[in-house]
Amino acid sequence: MRIVGLTGGIASGKSTVSGLFKAHGVPVVDADIVARDVLKKGTGGWKKVVATFGEEILQADGEVDRPKLGQIVFSDPGKRQLLNRLLAPYISSGIFWQIFKLWMKGSKVIVLDIPLLFEAKMDKWTKPIIVVWVDPETQLQRLMARDGSSEEDARNRINAQMSLDMKRSKADIVIDNTGSLDELKEEFQKVLHEGLLSLHLTQPFQLQKAYDPPNVKGEMPRKLQWYFLTQFVHNFTLLLFSKAL
Numbered sequence: 325m326r327i328v329g330l331t332g333g334i335a336s337g338k339s340t341v342s343g344l345f346k347a348h349g350v351p352v353v354d355a356d357i358v359a360r361d362v363l364k365k366g367t368g369g370w371k372k373v374v375a376t377f378g379e380e381i382l383q384a385d386g387e388v389d390r391p392k393l394g395q396i397v398f399s400d401p402g403k404r405q406l407l408n409r410l411l412a413p414y415i416s417s418g419i420f421w422q423i424f425k426l427w428m429k430g431s432k433v434i435v436l437d438i439p440l441l442f443e444a445k446m447d448k449w450t451k452p453i454i455v456v457w458v459d460p461e462t463q464l465q466r467l468m469a470r471d472g473s474s475e476e477d478a479r480n481r482i483n484a485q486m487s488l489d490m491k492r493s494k495a496d497i498v499i500d501n502t503g504s505l506d507e508l509k510e511e512f513q514k515v516l517h518e519g520l521l522s523l524h525l526t527q528p529f530q531l532q533k534a535y536d537p538p539n540v541k542g543e544m545p546r547k548l549q550w551y552f553l554t555q556f557v558h559n560f561t562l563l564l565f566s567k568a569l
């Protein structure tokens with residue numbers, strides 16, 4: 325299975341590009357969604373974060389108040405590193421689990437959409453690496469417009485990540501998202517047909533068929549076996565990652 329790394333800076337347009345991949349039938353694992361799941365009320369990640377940051381980061385319903393925690397960690401690098409360390413094993417194992425499920429479904433090419441691909445040193449697992457780049461001013465404006473955040477908050481979030489120019493220098497393929505959405509779609513088509521092909525990754529028509537092989541009747545017993553196997557692998561990985569940190 326080929327794992328294409330899709331990264332960039334905050335609000336550089338990763339989700340917009342991953343939406344285009346999905347529209348072409350390529351499955352996407354979204355690390356932000358995994359990171360949200362591992363912080364839901366009652367999960368292991370939630371327990372660790374509440375024990376460390378205190379109950380004042382909770383809403384009345386017991387869920388983490390994400391804007392509040394965001395404000396704490398994006399204005400204090402030490403606290404951000406602490407949060408990263410607490411959640412990293414859960415996020416890594418969640419990502420692994422999603423990829424494993426797609427592999428079982430027979431997917432040949434998937435996209436891993438992850439903002440911290442380089443920072444978390446996960447780039448060694450992905451090839452090619454696509455970086456969605458924008459100039460700093462456009463990034464700031466889009467971030468403030470999308471999140472309704474102040475300039476200070478937006479700058480804090482941008483500065484919490486490796487610079488986009490540095491990420492661009494590490495990319496196999498760069499998508500420049502400074503222009504309009506239509507221009508982005510054109511860039512994306514070029515990447516599909518020229519970029520990925522020049523890396524001998526795959527044929528476009530294979531990309532479209534990269535997921536969901538047709539269902540075969542009477543597969544239930546095998547699926548059950550797979551279910552138990554994957555539960556085992558999931559728990560084992562979680563244990564492994566927890567011990568590694």
Ligand SMILES: CC(C)(COP(=O)(O)OP(=O)(O)OC[C@H]1O[C@@H](n2cnc3c(N)ncnc32)[C@H](O)[C@@H]1O)[C@@H](O)C(=O)NCCC(=O)NCCS
Nearest residue numbers: 333334355356359390391393394397408411439440484485
């Ligand atoms: C601090 C939290 C609660 C703020 O939540 P909020 O809903 O406001 O933001 P959201 O999770 O949607 O993230 C938005 C963007 O912020 C950036 N970002 C998130 N966490 C981090 C981080 N630890 N370091 C640098 N950038 C980050 C990413 O570009 C992400 O796409 C949340 O971001 C979080 O739990 N972060 C730690 C987990 C993590 O590292 N997530 C990144 C995915 S690997």
Ligand SMILES: Nc1ncnc2c1ncn2[C@@H]1O[C@H](COP(=O)(O)OP(=O)(O)OP(=O)(O)O)[C@@H](O)[C@H]1O
Nearest residue numbers: 333334335336337338339340466470503504505508
């Ligand atoms: N080419 C474009 N022209 C105008 N707006 C755009 C363009 N590309 C993306 N946007 C907008 O910019 C904002 C950020 O894009 P998006 O959410 O895709 O970024 P992201 O990299 O996934 O961000 P995050 O790291 O926070 O998940 C969104 O509101 C999106 O609609």
